[in-house]
Amino acid sequence: MQKKEPFFWITFFAGFIIMVFLLLPMFKMMTAPSLAMLMETLKDKDVMRSIRLSVVTAGAAALISFVFGTPLAYLLARHEFFGKKLVESIVDLPVVIPHPVVGIAILSVAGRDFWLGALMQELGIRIMGSVTGIITVLTFVGIPFYINAAKTGFESISPRIENVSRSLGATMVGTFFRVTVPLAWRSIVIGFVMCAARAISEFGAVVIVAYHPMIAPVMLYERFEGYGLRYSQPVAVWLVTICLSLFLVLRILTLRTKDNT
Amino acid sequence: MIRIENLSVTFTGFSLSDINLTVDEGSFSILMGPTGAGKTVLLEAIAGLTPVKKGTITIGTTDVTHMPPEKRGVGIVYQDYALFDHLDVRQNITYGLRYHAIDTERAQRTFCRLVEDLELSHLLKRSTENLSGGEKQRVALARALIVEPKILLLDEPLSALDPAFREDIRRGLKRLHRELGVTFLMVTHDFAEALSLADRGAVMHEGRIEQVGTMEDIFQRPVSAFVADFVGMKNLFRARFTGTQAVIDGLTVELGKTPENGTGFIAIRPEDIVLSRERPHSSMRNTHTGRVSAIVDHGLYYEVVVKVDMVMFVALITKRSLVELEIHEGMPIIIAFKATAIHSF
Numbered sequence: 351m352q353k354k355e356p357f358f359w360i361t362f363f364a365g366f367i368i369m370v371f372l373l374l375p376m377f378k379m380m381t382a383p384s385l386a387m388l389m390e391t392l393k394d395k396d397v398m399r400s401i402r403l404s405v406v407t408a409g410a411a412a413l414i415s416f417v418f419g420t421p422l423a424y425l426l427a428r429h430e431f432f433g434k435k436l437v438e439s440i441v442d443l444p445v446v447i448p449h450p451v452v453g454i455a456i457l458s459v460a461g462r463d464f465w466l467g468a469l470m471q472e473l474g475i476r477i478m479g480s481v482t483g484i485i486t487v488l489t490f491v492g493i494p495f496y497i498n499a500a501k502t503g504f505e506s507i508s509p510r511i512e513n514v515s516r517s518l519g520a521t522m523v524g525t526f527f528r529v530t531v532p533l534a535w536r537s538i539v540i541g542f543v544m545c546a547a548r549a550i551s552e553f554g555a556v557v558i559v560a561y562h563p564m565i566a567p568v569m570l571y572e573r574f575e576g577y578g579l580r581y582s583q584p585v586a587v588w589l590v591t592i593c594l595s596l597f598l599v600l601r602i603l604t605l606r607t608k609d610n611t
Numbered sequence: 612m613i614r615i616e617n618l619s620v621t622f623t624g625f626s627l628s629d630i631n632l633t634v635d636e637g638s639f640s641i642l643m644g645p646t647g648a649g650k651t652v653l654l655e656a657i658a659g660l661t662p663v664k665k666g667t668i669t670i671g672t673t674d675v676t677h678m679p680p681e682k683r684g685v686g687i688v689y690q691d692y693a694l695f696d697h698l699d700v701r702q703n704i705t706y707g708l709r710y711h712a713i714d715t716e717r718a719q720r721t722f723c724r725l726v727e728d729l730e731l732s733h734l735l736k737r738s739t740e741n742l743s744g745g746e747k748q749r750v751a752l753a754r755a756l757i758v759e760p761k762i763l764l765l766d767e768p769l770s771a772l773d774p775a776f777r778e779d780i781r782r783g784l785k786r787l788h789r790e791l792g793v794t795f796l797m798v799t800h801d802f803a804e805a806l807s808l809a810d811r812g813a814v815m816h817e818g819r820i821e822q823v824g825t826m827e828d829i830f831q832r833p834v835s836a837f838v839a840d841f842v843g844m845k846n847l848f849r850a851r852f853t854g855t856q857a858v859i860d861g862l863t864v865e866l867g868k869t870p871e872n873g874t875g876f877i878a879i880r881p882e883d884i885v886l887s888r889e890r891p892h893s894s895m896r897n898t899h900t901g902r903v904s905a906i907v908d909h910g911l912y913y914e915v916v917v918k919v920d921m922v923m924f925v926a927l928i929t930k931r932s933l934v935e936l937e938i939h940e941g942m943p944i945i946i947a948f949k950a951t952a953i954h955s956f
Binding site: 510 | 680694709
């Protein structure tokens with residue numbers, strides 16, 4: 351075997367440290383609670399309710415991103431227009447804003463002294479301390495991930511394929527659903543998963559908009575503050591387990607389609 | 612019939628301007644030009660896939676300038692085939708049928724005929740992803756033709772193929788055109804390909820049409836220095852005309868007739884120049900003595916560069932003549948060409 355150069359060992363060693371750094375805390379946390387404690391937590395109605403709320407609100411945020419983000423992603427992938435770079439920067443904005451700032455920004459719009467807040471109150475829509483509020487915040491932080499993934503997917507499809515579809519008699523709408531979406535499907539699912547993953551991990555923005563009803567990260571925080579590390583660990587384990595299995599299922603689904611085509 | 616009048620298309624950094632072109636019903640026409648001349652853009656404009664800034668496009672008697680592509684009845688086959696990779700071969704071919712009011716029986720007949728003609732029957736259930744280039748090209752052709760377009764646009768359909776397949780597809784195209792009676796407009800930058808397929812053509816250069824005419828016309832009587840060079844007229848000279856003669860760099864050439872007013876060029880195809888060791892006793896009006904300054908091997912033929920006074924002529928000869936004439940660099944040689952072989956413009 352060829353002798354490895356010192357540079358190889360530098361890269362190898364750096365990689366190894368990172369692996370340990372990422373995996374060790376996760377492993378320690380996952381193995382800290384006893385099975386009995388985990389089972390007990392499973393029966394804790396508050397914990398289960400918060401995890402369910404987390405999954406549902408993150409899913410809703412991803413769904414909203416999918417419905418509204420797909421057309422924008424397509425627009426950005428296909429068209430050049432004045433101010434496109436600006437629009438792309440705005441899409442990326444939630445990634446760089448500190449999380450509590452997002453919460454405060456959303457509350458500023460929802461306040462009674464702003465016309466939109468007043469209008470929503472008229473209509474009986476409440477942001478502060480509501481599921482609506484949580485979904486709003488999660489969509490805000492998650493949508494960049496969806497749009498960017500979907501955009502990359504659309505960009506990878508040659509416009510010529512759509513052109514051919516048009517020349518064969520399909521309208522743009524028909525082309526989009528019969529050609530573009532089936533070809534970009536995998537990127538769309540990946541974007542959906544990434545958006546949901548980002549949403550489910552959000553804490554800072556949610557805690558400002560809605561401490562109650564409690565999503566899992568807020569519940570974790572409360573357990574930690576009130577009872578300490580030992581009592582927050584089982585909640586963390588269940589949250590991570592459920593998230594990972596959901597994402598695993600989605601990944602398997604997308605991979606399987608890849609084999610079929 | 613396609614009639615294009617004063618067409619202009621503008622992008623950032625590229626434009627088509629003042630395109631005027633008529634393509635006859637049922638003809639096989641060719642659009643030639645080097646890379647970047649705007650051939651593909653013109654095709655896409657005809658298909659309605661690129662917005663038109665100014666001018667009109669008429670197909671038959673209908674003004675289609677602002678009609679969406681799906682209403683035009685114009686098929687397009689791209690160089691990179693643009694197959695639908697999420698569908699199998701059969702689904703690719705039948706993709707467009709649902710948008711056309713073709714009755715099932717007729718569609719079935721066309722399908723069978725195209726599949727047979729293009730030798731696709733053993734591929735119908737295959738995924739498009741692992742087909743060869745030639746197979747992909749045939750699928751793209753069948754897919755475009757099954758919906759019975761009035762016009763089929765072909766964007767360099769042969770250039771991405773192996774030379775071995777190229778001849779096959781070329782023959783296939785010619786046969787399909789003859790049998791279906793669809794108007795074919797094909798883009799190529801290969802003049803030999805154009806000559807073997809089409810009866811009429813146009814040469815494009817930098818977003819403009821340089822010349823329209825029969826292939827014969829374009830080949831024998833180019834209207835500009837660019838076209839002459841493009842079609843392989845290697846002997847292209849700026850000349851001054853006096854009576855029936857042209858003077859190139861002090862060398863007088865007999866044209867046999869008074870040239871029409873042009874831009875002041877003469878051109879001679881290299882294969883029209885005859886090389887010999889002795890003055891030929893033939894009807895050639897122009898014979899000059901020069902010196903061989905270079906011999907370039909092109910495999911099947913040789914390009915011999917002959918310097919006469921200050922003027923460089925290029926002649927093409929076969930390997931056999933090269934050997935027979937014992938041509939070598941630096942030797943004196945006589946070049947001869949007919950007055951009728953000289954094209955002036």
